[in-house]
Amino acid sequence: MKAPELLLPAGGLERMRTAFDFGADAVYAGHPRYSLRARNNEFSKLEQIAQGIEEAHARGKKFFLTSNLLPHNDKVRTYLRDIEPIIHMRPDGLIMADPGLISMVLERMHEGPWPEVPIHLSVQANTLNSAAVKFWQRIGVRRIILSRELSLDEIAQIRDDCPDMELEVFVHGALCIAYSGRCLLSGYFNRRDPNQGTCTNACRWDYKTHAATESSDTGEAVPLALDADFSFAEEAAQAERAFAACGGAQRHPAADRVYLLEEKERPGQLMPIMEDEHGTYIMNSKDLRAVEHVARLVQIGVDSLKIEGRTKSRYYVARTAQVYRRAIDEAVAGRPFDPALLGELEGLANRGYTPGFLERRASHTYQNYERGSSESQRSQFVGEVHAVRDGWAEVETKNRFAVGDTLELIQPEGNRSLVLAAMRDAQGAALRVASGSPLRVWIPLEGARPGAMLARRLDIAGSI
Secondary structure (H helix, E strand, O other): OOOOEEEEEOOOHHHHHHHHHOOOOEEEEEOOOOOOOOOOOOOOOHHHHHHHHHHHHHOOOEEEEEEOOOOOHHHHHHHHHHHHHHHOOOOOEEEEOOHHHHHHHHHHHHHOOOOOOOEEEOHHHOOOOHHHHHHHHHHOOOEEEOOOOOOHHHHHHHHHHOOOOEEEEEEEEOOOOOHHHOOOHHHHHHOOOHHHOOOOOHHHOOEEEEEEEEOOOOOOEEEOOOOOOOOHHHHHHHHHHHHHHOOOOOOOHHHHOEEEEEEOOOOOOEEEEEOEOOEOOOOOEOEEEOHHHHHHHHHHOOOEEEEOOOOOOHHHHHHHHHHHHHHHHHHHOOOOOOOHHHHHHHOOOEOOEEOOOOOOOOHHHOEOOOOOOOEOOOEEEEEEEEEEEOOEEEEEEOOOEEOOOEEEEEOOOOOEEEEOOOOEOOOOOEOOEEOOOOOEEEEEOOOOOOOOEEEEEOOOOOOO
16 A cells, blocks of 8 residues: 655744654645734745745655635735745645635646646645546646545545545544634634634633523523522533433433523633534534554545644644654554544643544534633643763743653654653753653663653653
């Protein structure tokens, strides 16, 4: 079986280098002004993009530029001017979503002034079927990044129907509550349009639910006065028990109720919503994790497996690259899936994991109603090695750790665990606890090299 490309996010040059060090075949970075991560993009200057492309090619890797916003006319007018110098840098592909911009770029390439750079159709275009894939293929698009709303069987069908088109599938990262990212919440609340690259993740804010009723006069949602001992959790549990008792054959008791939402930072501003048997769609989605499905995707013949997260940390890039690299290599070699890889990903901050739509399950498995913040259940990133001398490593701390903790050394040549036996400050005085960032400490660490990362194990006694 052919190994698919492992495609990692690059929010900056250091994260790009980390992705390559830990096994990525390619990275994608944002085009200033024209990608959906316009607010958090270290590739803000042409010189940085040129350096990224040059370094990637020197390592035999690929560098894709994301240019996938859905533009208004003011950005259409400036687009060709701004993309032209990048085209001549020869990135390995442009990730685009807007048909107008795609046609403009292809026209320039066909006319001859511009070198040919492959166009990859962004997930923002919501490609869900074989007919759409064939349409974009006729236009001149080289690769389709399939919609996140497809199942494994549907992906397999598209592969069978379109054998000579490159297909890319997301396998890890944040999921959007809207159709492949076409969301309006951030624009509504903050006037920061997600489709112009300025999403504030309004779907992940802390909301509280208030019971309401529908006014017979106006039809508007009106708050209900509640008893002091009223519990939404208990009411929901009772409704669920009643629904389960009838085998789910009847309408869910919550389906006809009216609720009001109150966002944490907007006390007193109650927003009406409707909740049905599947839940409340304005709530937070769990994160996508499909490492257990890599073997099936390899078998299907998907060309590229993509990880989301251009705003995530270098630690996130290293962990995901390392885990998915191993999953791909083992799948290609015909070895069975190693469940330990699931545990490796629990070391990342996450909002709970779901296979998304790759598996068809009840939609409550996609939503996380219990917590809005990311949590790490297995380990926590605590430091980065800056220098090594005489068996001791200088570590820039990121989170608290102490003598006696079990630490994990993470570097491209492999990870290993150790119990921290000693620690010194910059002046050589003994320390027991590194309280957190920013701090430089020295610890005994054989075999480490600058750039290596340290995580504190949370699942081992003594590392608390």
